[in-house]
Amino acid sequence: MPNSFRLLAQDILALGEAGDIPSALEKLHEGIQTLPQDPHSTFLAGCLYERFRDWPQARSFYLQSLHMNVHAPRIWHRLGIVCLEAGDLDGAERALKVAIQQKPSEAPYYIDLSLVQARRGLFDDALENAVTGDALFPDHVPAINNIAHALQCLGRSEESLPYYDRAIALAPENGVCRFGRAVSLLKTGNFDAGWREYEWRWRCCQTPRTDLTVPQWEGEDLSGKTILVHHEQGYGDTLQFIRFVPLLKARGATVVVQVPIPLVRLLERVEGIDQIVSVLDPALHLDLHCPMVGLPFRLKMTPSTAPGCPYLSVPAEEQIREGGALRQSLTENMAQPDLIVGLVWNGDPRAHDPVATQVDRRRSVPLEKLAPLMEVDGIRFVSFQLGMPKNQIAETGLPVTDVTDGIIDFADTAARLYGVDLLISVDTSIVHLAGGLGLPVWMISRSDACWRWGETATTTSWYPSMRIFRQPRSGDWETPVAEIAGMLR
Structure with a gap:
């Protein structure tokens, strides 16, 4: 074994580059046993664990290094990145702010802080720090992309496009920038260019299938195929x-x-x-x-030329059996309500995908925030919420009846939707289900709305039976909920 940890680190990295990750980690674990207790060695150990995506160990060694040398902006920066990768956005923001405080001339610190703040929904702050990073490091693609992304999330997609164009001119094959540009094009209604650019998702955030040996269809004749x-x-x-x-x-x-x-x-x-x-x-x-x-x-379709609704259907007997039974169960031994309203307040957190998890946190609303709706007379509220978030019914004590017992798939949910007069939901799959069935649905959208809903409209050609209620800013659920309560009265 090499005498110095620095030489050992070179061996470990060589094993990693050769693809022998198990041997690299084994050698790293052995080397840690005799690691010199100085800030440089512990920082190097943190870098190695970060290289092999062991976020807890990397964080531990960066903290050890900072304990010995707290005035080390480079280490605070790496700690921030590791916290970001581990999903600890609060820790990431704190660490990166310390790095900036200690060395305010470093563009990457601002650029990475803007990324963290965007994940947290702090889009104004993200924009400010991305602009600072761009000023300190002109023509650096990540800074330009972060500016564009922040503008897009602030509902300023038209303004974001020149920044995406600038980034793509510098890095034409950058999938993140190309996909971001696609989203802005779609949000502004430029579907011809947007759909084409959206194909870059396979170079950015989605993995193409490798189990299919036949060619991908590109619009050619399908007769007999x-x-x-x-x-x-x-x-x-x-x-x-x-x-x-x-x-x-x-x-x-x-x-x-x-x-x-x-x-x-x-x-x-x-x-x-x-x-x-x-x-x-x-x-x-x-x-x-x-x-x-x-x-x-x-x-070559757009929302206005796409096949209309309803295109999903439920057999009449299932509508009667499931929807009718739901309605009857709510009216037995009690006054007939003026309206039966279904609720869904959480999406799928997708724990395997940190970015999707943060989007879900921004689109999901705590049930307690919907309490003003319960103050409207003559309405019975029922829950179509699945998963752990349904526990919020008991936790809040709000008058919401769970009607999901026995639901095993979307066909069950679809049939049961015929038992309500209206669905109110955050932006998750059930709004597409209700819209595709042609049933009334009011969607509460996060401020950085999905591309398919545009930026300001209260209706959508995708689903004529849908009405959209938007957050004016990230975290503000009170405004759309108050608007919905007013519409229900």
Whole structure:
């Protein structure tokens, strides 16, 4: 074993570069046993653990180093990055602010702080720090991209586009910038360019499938061809874009659709689907494939030209059995309410994806924030909320009845929605379900709204039965809730 930890670190990095991560980590763990207790060695150990994405160990050694030398902006910076990667946004912001305080001339500190603040929904602060970083380090792509992203999240997508263009001119193959530009184009209604740029998601935030050997469909003739259309992203995306499948059938294709099991029973009733599966049979003959969200680009569709609603359906007998039973259960032995309203206040946290987790935190509203709705007379509120957030009903004591017992998939939820007069929900899959069924839905949108809802509109061509209530700023649920309460009265 090399005598100095620095030489040992070189061996460890060489093993890592060769792809032998287990041996690199084993050698690192051994070397730590004789690690010199000085700030440089502990910092180097932290860097090695960060290199191998062991965030707790990296954080521990950075803190040890700072304990011996608190005036070390570079170490505070690395601590901030590790906290960011571990999902500790508060810790990341604190560490990066210390780094800036100790060395205010370092552009990367501001740039990384702006990223952390954007994740937290502090978009004004994120913009300010990104602008400072850009001034200190002109033509640095991450700074320019952070400016564009902050503007986009502030509902200023038109202003963001020149910054995205500037970043892309410097780095044409940067998938993050290209995808960000796609979102701004879509939010401003430029769907022709937006759909094309949205294909960069495969170079940014999504992993292409590697199990398919047939070519991807790019809009060519489908006559006599069998095409696989497959789920990507979340349930809501598939519920929104399944409407395009009948257009493939009309072009002469045999259409196979692959979606997760919770969607199968509902979507098997969609017109134009010849076969729907959750697991693909390797023996199934296919000529082409297409990711679900790629359909409107290849079909040259916009919200105003897309197939209308309803395109999802529930058999009449299930509407009566599930929806009717729900309504009857709420009116037995009590006065008939003027309105029965369904509620959903949380999305899917997607714990495996830190970025998606932060988006979910911004789009989800604590049930207690909906309390003003309960003050409106003549309304019975029922919950379609799934998962742990449904526990908030008992925790808050609010008069909300859980009606999710026995729901196993989207077909069950769809049938039960016929038992309510209105659904009020945050931006999650059930709004697409209600909208696709043509049922009334009021959506509470976070301030940095998803691209599909634009930036200011209260209605959408995607779902004519939907009304949108928007946060004026991140964290402000009081404003849209008060607006909804006023509409209910």
